[in-house]
Amino acid sequence: MYAGVKDMAVLVEVKDLSVTYDGEKVLDNVSLNVEEGETIGIIGRSGSGKTVLLNVLRGLDDDIPASGQVIYHVAMCERCGRIEPPGKAGGTCPRCGGRTSLFSHDILNGADPDVKRSISRRVAIMLQRTFGIYGDDSVIENVLKALGDAGYDGDRINRAADLLDQVKLSHRMMHIARDLSGGEKQRVVLARQLAREPMLLLADEPTGTLDPKTAGVVHQNIKKLSKDLGITVLITSHFPEVIEEMATRALLLENGRIKMLGAPGDVIRAFTGGVEAVERREAPVGESIIKVDSLFMKYFSVDRGVINAVNGVSFEVKEGEIFGIIGRSGAGKTSLTNILTGNLEPTGGVVEVRIGEDWINMCEPGYYARGRAKPYIGLLHQEYDLYPHRTVIENMTESIGLEFPAELAEKKAILSLQVAGFDEKRSKDIMDKYPGELSEGERHRVALAQVLIKEPHVIVLDEPTGTMDPITKRYVVNSILSAREDIGETFIIVSHDMDFVRMVCDRVAYMKGGKIISIGKPEEVLPLITEAMI
Numbered sequence: 001m002y003a004g005v006k007d008m009a010v011l012v013e014v015k016d017l018s019v020t021y022d023g024e025k026v027l028d029n030v031s032l033n034v035e036e037g038e039t040i041g042i043i044g045r046s047g048s049g050k051t052v053l054l055n056v057l058r059g060l061d062d063d064i065p066a067s068g069q070v071i072y073h074v075a076m077c078e079r080c081g082r083i084e085p086p087g088k089a090g091g092t093c094p095r096c097g098g099r100t101s102l103f104s105h106d107i108l109n110g111a112d113p114d115v116k117r118s119i120s121r122r123v124a125i126m127l128q129r130t131f132g133i134y135g136d137d138s139v140i141e142n143v144l145k146a147l148g149d150a151g152y153d154g155d156r157i158n159r160a161a162d163l164l165d166q167v168k169l170s171h172r173m174m175h176i177a178r179d180l181s182g183g184e185k186q187r188v189v190l191a192r193q194l195a196r197e198p199m200l201l202l203a204d205e206p207t208g209t210l211d212p213k214t215a216g217v218v219h220q221n222i223k224k225l226s227k228d229l230g231i232t233v234l235i236t237s238h239f240p241e242v243i244e245e246m247a248t249r250a251l252l253l254e255n256g257r258i259k260m261l262g263a264p265g266d267v268i269r270a271f272t273g274g275v276e277a278v279e280r281r282e283a284p285v286g287e288s289i290i291k292v293d294s295l296f297m298k299y300f301s302v303d304r305g306v307i308n309a310v311n312g313v314s315f316e317v318k319e320g321e322i323f324g325i326i327g328r329s330g331a332g333k334t335s336l337t338n339i340l341t342g343n344l345e346p347t348g349g350v351v352e353v354r355i356g357e358d359w360i361n362m363c364e365p366g367y368y369a370r371g372r373a374k375p376y377i378g379l380l381h382q383e384y385d386l387y388p389h390r391t392v393i394e395n396m397t398e399s400i401g402l403e404f405p406a407e408l409a410e411k412k413a414i415l416s417l418q419v420a421g422f423d424e425k426r427s428k429d430i431m432d433k434y435p436g437e438l439s440e441g442e443r444h445r446v447a448l449a450q451v452l453i454k455e456p457h458v459i460v461l462d463e464p465t466g467t468m469d470p471i472t473k474r475y476v477v478n479s480i481l482s483a484r485e486d487i488g489e490t491f492i493i494v495s496h497d498m499d500f501v502r503m504v505c506d507r508v509a510y511m512k513g514g515k516i517i518s519i520g521k522p523e524e525v526l527p528l529i530t531e532a533m534i
Contacts, residue, residue: 010073011036011085011200011232012057017068019052019256021437026052028256029068034200036085039226039233041247041264043240043271045469047439048253050236054202057234059107059120069106072119074199076103081114083122085199085230121150124193125202126186133188135178139169142177142188146195163191167221179299179307181330183207183214190221194229201226203235207242208463210496214329219246238469240268272470281481285506286319288354289458289490290340295349297335297514309335310346311514317458319354320488322480324505324522326495326529332514333494337460340492342374353377353458378456380464384447386435392417393431396450412453419483420449421475445472452483460492465500477503498526 012034019027027049034040042050056066075089076082079098084091089102107116126132133142143160152159164170167187172180177188186206193201203222207215223246226233235246243250243264250267252260260270297310309332317323325333338344339351342362351362353373360373386395396402396416397409404412410431417427422445435443444464451459465473481504483489495501501508501522508525510518518525 013071015069041243041250042236044253049256075100124198126206146192285321288316289319290317291352298347322491324508327511331511341379376457378451378459416449416453420445
């Protein structure tokens with residue numbers, strides 16, 4: 001405990017914070033003051049420590065091997081113990097009417113776990129690549145459950161409706177959550193977090209897999225709520241434009257240390273200064289390997305009726321081609337790729353995949369039909385998952401049914417990790433690590449390597465760069481281009497990252513409302529979607 005607060009504007013004071021896993025410092029003597037009401041943008045390469053820093057500030061994970069101090073300077077009600085930001089000190093508690101006074105607590109070393117829990121209840125988090133909602137419940141039911149978890153004792157129905165109005169989602173109140181687009185799901189997450197009445201919002205790559213226009217809606221929601229409700233925000237991103245748009249200050253992490261802290265523009269220039277552009281390399285392609293003709297996928301929703309997720313789509317993909325599918329959230333891209341990979345049976349139409357000399361109908365079930373083709377089609381979904389209690393090498397071999405001798409398994413895994421963007425040394429270093437010991441960006445590349453190790457004929461990548469920094473993205477672009485040049489690999493890539501699509505794709509299909517609006521070279525199609533998504 002600390003008797004006073006040196007600066008009433010400081011909400012969180014981080015002193016000499018270090019986190020060490022197996023002798024490796026993930027955070028290295030980080031010191032930082034977070035002022036009440038500001039928005040700090042945190043940028044850095046995968047593995048720089050961004051996610052770990054947010055998880056320490058959240059204060060819920062006692063298993064993080066952290067040392068140093070994380071001191072929250074708050075206003076605490078003398079009667080009921082409710083926590084408020086320090087600027088509310090000397091005022092009246094909104095819960096019980098008691099008086100609030102300044103109070104400081106070190107959540108790493110404090111002796112009172114009840115105080116730590118009280119502080120943590122006022123800290124909300126939006127996690128990257130996971131929506132954290134109840135998919136089978138309606139939107140308002142999701143928010144009502146969050147209010148119940150937060151112990152809200154007022155009129156929950158009206159409060160839930162108010163929260164949905166704050167995130168501009170009142171028009172989706174009765175929709176089933178799984179039927180929402182990615183951007184709408186993130187706004188449900190934001191409403192659920194606002195139900196906690198947070199004084200601090202930790203946003204960890206909240207829009208990495210959303211198209212620019214949808215991401216902009218989420219960003220504006222966060223900015224407005226921060227201003228209107230006085231919420232302090234820490235947001236991580238690999239995208240410099242997100243930091244520039246959102247932050248009042250920016251922090252550059254490099255190898256667990258603060259390399260720079262200052263104006264967003266200055267920090268972004270320091271981060272992107274060493275990133276070289278990658279030019280798309282043309283390569284000859286073969287005959288068609290995938291044929292799609294008049295494909296339909298219809299869903300029925302009680303409140304929305306018939307939804308045409310895929311609406312009469314036709315196209316072909318050539319062997320050795322890198323084919324992109326782009327469009328806003330909800331355009332039908334994910335439904336289309338799930339049909340292509342045999343994980344979803346369409347309502348109508350034909351999808352054929354060439355295996356050897358034979359054309360396989362993916363719409364026909366059975367071992368000699370869809371079952372024959374599926375092993376040759378690899379999919380990395382944007383909401384991928386790794387087994388948390390298995391090492392990297394186990395995730396890449398045993399967990400997906402590949403039985404290799406140990407020596408061959410390790411060699412194959414290292415080669416696949418290098419294709420996914422790791423250098424040889426790091427590939428060897430992480431063999432025996434668990435997913436929780438890696439950064440989110442590193443986990444994503446392991447998941448990509450897990451697909452590559454199966455040697456598929458066609459690889460479908462759903463938002464492969466959503467959480468990658470520009471340098472890692474450059475490695476992945478070169479890896480995809482090299483895999484195509486060296487072994488003739490065919491890729492279908494779904495992405496909102498227009499720079500990535502421009503660098504890597506031979507052709508691009510622009511989807512809107514379940515239809516393909518335009519198809520052609522990136523330089524022909526991208527201006528259309530860029531104008532629609534800005």
